[in-house]
Amino acid sequence: MAASLFVSSLTLSHFRSHKLARLELDARPVAIFGPNGAGKTNILEAVSLFSPGRGLRRSSAEDMTRRPEALGWKLSGVLHSLQQVHEVETWSEGGAARQVKIDGKAAPQTALGRIARVLWLIPSMDRLWIEGAEGRRRFLDRMTLSFIPDHAQVSLEYEKAMRERNRLLKDMVRDPHWYAALEQRMAETGTAIHANRLRALDALADAQRGAQTAFPAADLTLQPGELGMPETVEDVRTVLADGRNRDLAAGRTLLGPHRADLYGIYAAKNVPAKDCSTGEQKALLVSLILANARALAQDFGAPPLLLLDEVAAHLDANRRAALYDEICALGAQAWMTGTETELFDSLSERAQYVEVTEADSVSTVSRP
Numbered sequence: 093m094a095a096s097l098f099v100s101s102l103t104l105s106h107f108r109s110h111k112l113a114r115l116e117l118d119a120r121p122v123a124i125f126g127p128n129g130a131g132k133t134n135i136l137e138a139v140s141l142f143s144p145g146r147g148l149r150r151s152s153a154e155d156m157t158r159r160p161e162a163l164g165w166k167l168s169g170v171l172h173s174l175q176q177v178h179e180v181e182t183w184s185e186g187g188a189a190r191q192v193k194i195d196g197k198a199a200p201q202t203a204l205g206r207i208a209r210v211l212w213l214i215p216s217m218d219r220l221w222i223e224g225a226e227g228r229r230r231f232l233d234r235m236t237l238s239f240i241p242d243h244a245q246v247s248l249e250y251e252k253a254m255r256e257r258n259r260l261l262k263d264m265v266r267d268p269h270w271y272a273a274l275e276q277r278m279a280e281t282g283t284a285i286h287a288n289r290l291r292a293l294d295a296l297a298d299a300q301r302g303a304q305t306a307f308p309a310a311d312l313t314l315q316p317g318e319l320g321m322p323e324t325v326e327d328v329r330t331v332l333a334d335g336r337n338r339d340l341a342a343g344r345t346l347l348g349p350h351r352a353d354l355y356g357i358y359a360a361k362n363v364p365a366k367d368c369s370t371g372e373q374k375a376l377l378v379s380l381i382l383a384n385a386r387a388l389a390q391d392f393g394a395p396p397l398l399l400l401d402e403v404a405a406h407l408d409a410n411r412r413a414a415l416y417d418e419i420c421a422l423g424a425q426a427w428m429t430g431t432e433t434e435l436f437d438s439l440s441e442r443a444q445y446v447e448v449t450e451a452d453s454v455s456t457v458s459r460p
Contacts, residue, residue: 097208097394098425099139101170106158108134108165109455117444119172121419121426123436126448131455132429135448136212136399138167139427141182141190143210144201144237144244148399154187173207174393180204205241209388209396213381213403221356221365221373228354232314235384236292239391243288250281254345261336262343271336278348279328285349286321289314296380299387306414307379308372309359317351374406382418395424403428404435413438 098119104110109131124132137156140148147156157165166183181193192199194207211234220227237243257274265271293312300309319335322328331347339345356365358372365376381398389395398419404412416439419426430436436443447458 095174095394096423096425097171097173097392097397099142099169099171099397101168102135102138103166103168104135104138105166105168106161106163107138107156107167108158109450109453110134110457111158111454113455113457115446115457115459117425119423119425121416121424121428121439121443122446123433123439123443124427124429124446124448125431125433125436127431127450130448130450132448133214133401134455135446135457136214136401136427136429139169139397140210140212140399141167142169142171142180142204142208142397144205144241148212148214148401152187153184153190156184157187171208176207178207180207202241202245205237205244209238209392209394210399211235211238211381211384211388211396212399212401213377214399214401217377218370218374218406220377221368225353229350229352232289232292232354235296235380236288238384238388238396239292239295240288243285246281246284246288250278250285250349253277253281254348254350258344261339261345264340266336266340268333268336271333275329275332278332278345279325282321282328282348283323283325286314286316286352289349289352295387295391296383299383299390300379303383303386305379305382305418306411307375307382309383310365310376310380311357311359312380313355315353315355316349317347317353319347319351321347321349321352371406375411378403378407378415382415382422385422385424389422395422398424398426400426400428402430404430409438416442 096119100117102115104113124135126132137147137149164183164185168181171178171180179195182190184190192201192204194203220231233247253274257271260270293314296312322331335347356376358365358368358376365373385395385398407415420442445460447460449456
């Protein structure tokens with residue numbers, strides 16, 4: 093039997109609009125339907141917290157708690173991963189940082205990235221190509237994290253060193269001894285981040301090459317910023333040291349992976365993604381998520397959990413059917429939301445269905 097990754101049990105307690113919700117599932121895609129505002133996306137957000145980080149909304153732990161009780165929240169589930177079964181719990185009390193247990197033992201969030209891979213596509217990402225570089229870096233780093241779980245820790249270490257260096261710059265500190273260790277750490281982690289991102293882009297390119305898909309391929313390149321990105325740790329350290337006066341004038345660090353941007357081209361038309369129509373931009377995003385999933389099926393050994401919020405509403409019937417066919421061929425447990433069951437008609441018995449309703453600010457889930 094091929095290796096798989098899926099959630100067979102999910103419980104939400106005082107999470108967002110859900111006071112208590114329980115789902116028992118199999119490995120098929122999950123079609124979640126119900127009216128706007130019923131709490132469908134909150135279920136996807138819960139699953140996204142089976143990966144490191146702040147989830148698909150990037151919210152604080154305090155913001156996820158159900159109001160008005162504000163008791164804190166807890167998520168628990170059974171995760172089937174590469175022929176192993178794990179019990180996962182994550183929670184927050186009193187707005188504190190979320191905690192994680194795997195198989196009854198406390199674990200860092202990064203441990204989630206080693207047993208599961210989770211990708212998502214949500215409506216706020218539709219403007220990815222036309223808004224700021226920060227969103228594109230985040231998109232790239234989520235893809236990179238799916239291949240390299242340690243990318244999150246390296247990124248945190250880089251950000252910490254850069255914040256401390258920026259503090260020195262803003263305070264107009266000129267003594268080089270204060271900078272040396274920070275710049276060495278930034279050089280080590282910065283080159284690792286850059287290399288990780290390039291590895292992820294190579295994996296995506298390979299997954300798109302020759303793929304049988306109804307969605308357009310995207311040519312992606314990493315633009316390192318106006319000052320470039322040297323390849324070696326020593327070169328980065330030297331450039332940072334030589335650029336202190338420049339950075340002092342700016343009050344911040346002007347070279348590093350935090351200045352990079354992701355550039356995309358609609359390959360078949362050779363048109364920049366930012367200049368494509370809204371529909372074409374959406375199709376490119378779907379294509380990249382599917383390519384990421386195909387690459388992970390090879391790299392990780394199983395396709396990832398896919399969280400696709402309202403994706404069906406923005407695709408015509410043919411594209412919807414093609415998307416569902418690709419998901420099923422891949423063998424991924426895709427969690428998808430829509431306002432009505434008709435959006436999932438072409439899935440038929442290949443999916444399992446969950447209805448979400450809301451009354452008196454409490455969401456209720458049921459299996460029709």
